[in-house]
Amino acid sequence: VAKLCVCDLLVAQCDVNCCCDPDCSAADFSLFTTCSVPIVTGDSHLCSQKAATYSLDVEADPPERIVKLIDQVNPSVFCIHATNYKQALSFSSPEIPTSENFDQLLKQFGSASFSAEPDSWNMNTDAQNPSDANETCRYKYGVPIQTVDAFLRLPSPVVSSWCSDVNPAGFLVNQATKCTRSVSVEKCGNIQAVSMLFYINSSILAKLYEFVFQVNITVQSIVVQSLNGMRTLLNGSDVLRLPLILDELCINIVLGVSYHITYTDAGEIIEAAASFVLGAINKEVLSIQQSFEISFTQVNTKPVPLSGNPGYVVGLPIRAGFRPQGYPFHVEILFAALVLNTNKYSQLTILQSTSNQDCLAAQGTRTPILFGYNMISGCKLRITADMKCQPLTQTLLDLLKGQSFPEYVASFGNSQAQDVLDWVPITHLHTSEQRIYNTFQSSCQIPVSLEIEVKWTKYGSLVNPQARIVNVTATITTTTAKQLPSGRERTIPIISSVVFTDSSSPAEPGYKAWPTINAKLPFDFFFPFV
Numbered sequence: 001v002a003k004l005c006v007c008d009l010l011v012a013q014c015d016v017n018c019c020c021d022p023d024c025s026a027a028d029f030s031l032f033t034t035c036s037v038p039i040v041t042g043d044s045h046l047c048s049q050k051a052a053t054y055s056l057d058v059e060a061d062p063p064e065r066i067v068k069l070i071d072q073v074n075p076s077v078f079c080i081h082a083t084n085y086k087q088a089l090s091f092s093s094p095e096i097p098t099s100e101n102f103d104q105l106l107k108q109f110g111s112a113s114f115s116a117e118p119d120s121w122n123m124n125t126d127a128q129n130p131s132d133a134n135e136t137c138r139y140k141y142g143v144p145i146q147t148v149d150a151f152l153r154l155p156s157p158v159v160s161s162w163c164s165d166v167n168p169a170g171f172l173v174n175q176a177t178k179c180t181r182s183v184s185v186e187k188c189g190n191i192q193a194v195s196m197l198f199y200i201n202s203s204i205l206a207k208l209y210e211f212v213f214q215v216n217i218t219v220q221s222i223v224v225q226s227l228n229g230m231r232t233l234l235n236g237s238d239v240l241r242l243p244l245i246l247d248e249l250c251i252n253i254v255l256g257v258s259y260h261i262t263y264t265d266a267g268e269i270i271e272a273a274a275s276f277v278l279g280a281i282n283k284e285v286l287s288i289q290q291s292f293e294i295s296f297t298q299v300n301t302k303p304v305p306l307s308g309n310p311g312y313v314v315g316l317p318i319r320a321g322f323r324p325q326g327y328p329f330h331v332e333i334l335f336a337a338l339v340l341n342t343n344k345y346s347q348l349t350i351l352q353s354t355s356n357q358d359c360l361a362a363q364g365t366r367t368p369i370l371f372g373y374n375m376i377s378g379c380k381l382r383i384t385a386d387m388k389c390q391p392l393t394q395t396l397l398d399l400l401k402g403q404s405f406p407e408y409v410a411s412f413g414n415s416q417a418q419d420v421l422d423w424v425p426i427t428h429l430h431t432s433e434q435r436i437y438n439t440f441q442s443s444c445q446i447p448v449s450l451e452i453e454v455k456w457t458k459y460g461s462l463v464n465p466q467a468r469i470v471n472v473t474a475t476i477t478t479t480t481a482k483q484l485p486s487g488r489e490r491t492i493p494i495i496s497s498v499v500f501t502d503s504s505s506p507a508e509p510g511y512k513a514w515p516t517i518n519a520k521l522p523f524d525f526f527f528p529f530v
Contacts, residue, residue, distance in 0.1 A: 001052045002069060007037045019054035019065050029064035041072065047079035048072070136266030137207040145261070145269070146169035147202040148214065152259070154292050155179055155193065156293040156345050167194060169259070169294050171267075175294045188243045188250035194288075195243055196276055199257050206269050213268075217259075220273040225255060227280055241278060248283060255279040259294040270299060305370065311459060311466025313373035318454070318469070319415065320348035320406035321423070349405050350452065351399060353377040359494050360400055366402055369452070369498050371413075371467065378495040385486050389444035396484020400450040400476065400496055409454075409472045426472045433479040449477040449495040456503045470503060 005020035014024035020036035042049055050074045057064050097105055145152040146166070152167040156177035163179035181193060184479045192198045196404070199217070206213035222234045222241065241252040256277035263269050283286060307316035349366035359379035369375065381396070408423040415422035433448070453473045458465035481492075 001040050001042050001050045004040050009488060016137050026064065029065040032056055037442055045080045047074050047081050049074060068085060130322045139171040139208060140170045140267060141377035142170045145171055146205045149202050152204060154294055159222060170336040172296050174295050179288050180288060181290050182287050183281060185245060185281060190252055196240055196254060202272055204269055204272050215269055215272050217272045217274050221275045223277045225279040227276055228343045230294055249280050251280040252278050253281060256291040263294045263296060264299050305415045310412045310414050311412040311468060313372040315370050317368040320349050320408040323367045348409060349402055350375060350498055351377050372500055372501050376497040378493055381492045383490050383492060383496050384412055385488060393446050396447045400447055409469055411469045424469055424472055426474055427474060431475060431476040431479055444479050444481045445478045447476050448492060451475045452498045453501060455501045455503045
């Protein structure tokens with residue numbers, strides 16, 4: 001580790017603040033302000049790791065660098081005790097092209113993408129002799145979904161944007177990919193990857209290594225897309241539509257495939273369906289973009305929509321729920337639709353404004369709170385002298401909070417019910433206004449507004465920060481209403497509001513904040529990469 005230096009970027013020159021740079025002299029170190037890389041470690045998977053720490057002694061005259069070699073203990077239960085497989089410690093030397101092997105190397109590596117399938121995917125039924133059939137034959141998370149001939153393929157880009165057909169679909173791993181496929185009208189009938197048959201012609205093994213139980217992939221729906229992008233859902237999905245050349249067009253080519261797998265809690269696949277988007281190309285088209293997706297649903301359960309993965313996505317509903325007596329949470333999802341009459345899903349919602357602005361008519365009409373959207377709504381309540389304080393107070397609380405206000409909010413868009421620490425409790429506050437309405441025979445505290453503040457922060461990498469909710473506060477504001485003369489009426493405004501506050505930590509004192517760059521990169525900045 002003493003020879004490793006990740007900040008040594010300049011050849012035969014000293015890198016500023018790179019304390020491990022061998023090109024730097026003692027005079028250079030005396031000018032450093034900090035060590036950009038304070039610690040260098042080897043393989044983080046080892047149980048015992050060597051580490052080199054770098055620091056500056058600013059009290060010395062002149063300041064000097066301090067280097068220490070220490071032994072670190074990996075706190076993880078799963079670690080590598082010894083690296084006794086020497087071949088894994090370095091890359092194998094590539095084969096040098098010669099006149100004798102050039103054609104072979106070109107055939108192997110000359111295409112847009114290349115891969116070598118592991119021997120474990122070439123299933124040999126004679127070699128499989130599991131001691132515990134129930135445990136060995138069940139699918140587990142991430143295991144490639146096996147088919148009769150190999151595995152269920154989910155094409156994806158590898159090095160470039162071109163499609164590679166050797167990407168296996170992992171069990172319970174929801175994926176969505178897009179890639180580019182080279183096509184031509186003259187050869188569209190011979191390109192397997194643009195045909196529906198390529199994606200449904202192989203049966204899936206219901207259990208690992210057992211060829212007796214097979215699940216056929218059925219066609220769930222077919223959507224046809226015209227040249228101008230208009231899409232039409234076909235009534236019959238049982239007809240196999242193969243690519244066909246018609247009037248200098250190639251029709252029925254696959255633009256998108258969406259798999260949906262149904263499984264049991266025992267890790268057995270019982271149903272597989274595919275939805276297709278078919279399109280057409282003309283002679284001017286040399287490539288198309290294909291999209292692929294796969295999702296999983298356990299039998300006898302409803303799929304749970306997410307509001308992000310993991311962080312929240314702006315515009316998607318905030319997921320909320322409540323904890324019944326016992327454990328764990330009872331999770332409800334905030335669907336992007338209005339919940340009328342009752343708030344039966346325990347959603348984090350606010351009052352929805354109506355055209356007539358009548359609070360009593362709007363009772364039960366709610367709208368979901370969407371992440372990142374500040375919202376305000378309200379209505380007007382007409383109060384008469386014969387109204388009773390207690391029933392009116394309860395009516396206004398139900399109007400502002402709904403009939404079942406949730407207790408917890410998911411901190412991430414994909415938080416699961418069993419992950420207790422991923423749920424943020426809603427803090428309830430009460431404030432009182434100084435306004436006094438002459439309404440009742442004696443003073444009465446009535447709620448007039450509900451203010452919900454959602455504090456969130458950027459979580460994770462600076463390159464791809466994820467939105468995480470850290471605090472939710474619901475504040476009920478009440479006001480005092482006093483006696484109103486007989487026959488008189490008064491109108492009181494009732495208001496609900498939602499405010500989102502970014503509470504991400506600012507830059508530490510003494511450090512410059514991240515610069516804001518308003519510039520457009522050249523179109524070929526990343527060439528040849530995408």
